[in-house]
Amino acid sequence: EAQVTQNPRYLITVTGKKLTVTCSQNMNHEYMSWYRQDPGLGLRQIYYSMNVEVTDKGDVPEGYKVSRKEKRNFPLILESPSPNQTSLYFCASSMGMDNEAFFGQGTRLTVV
């Protein structure tokens, strides 16, 4: 089954404790992206990748890191999480720039 898989689905952590949210797609998609969703603010792009080893900043990259060492994986790293990073996070992938983006099931992160 074609899918984008994020892990974990839910995470509660403490301020400053490094964490990684994984994202994996099995559709051989070139393009991948991370978003955060907050009430009243919609979806905001954090980082995107147009190919292996090619990443670029989205609209709200501060406090986040990503890597794209292999085509299928695009982990999101929070080196020192803060409470303002409490949010619902989505990973997405697409075959091309103008193709449908398939979203993962989301990761709800709470930083206390």
Added chain:
Amino acid sequence: GENVEQHPSTLSVQEGDSAVIKCTYSDSASNYFPWYKQELGKRPQLIIDIRSNVGEKKDQRIAVTLNKTAKHFSLHITETQPEDSAVYFCAARSSGTYKYIFGTGTRLKVLA
């Protein structure tokens, strides 16, 4: 920075009526405009998209129109049904990048 304004933030219609959601973008280099539907607790899913070389696109009860001069695009849903109730997001992608800017969303309620 670049932004996408979306209106209204909430919309209630009677079943069978039409619904219109409007978005305005600021980046003149935007050339791809998707619309996503997000049901409660679910991930966003593409419902329709339009490229900048097209003025209108229709798919059954859903249509999107684009006015490049005014930097404005709209989603039209006809003969609304209760299952159309969801949050709808417009987005704009800048040419040559995978950078997306999303609108803040419209919560559509279709009243039976």
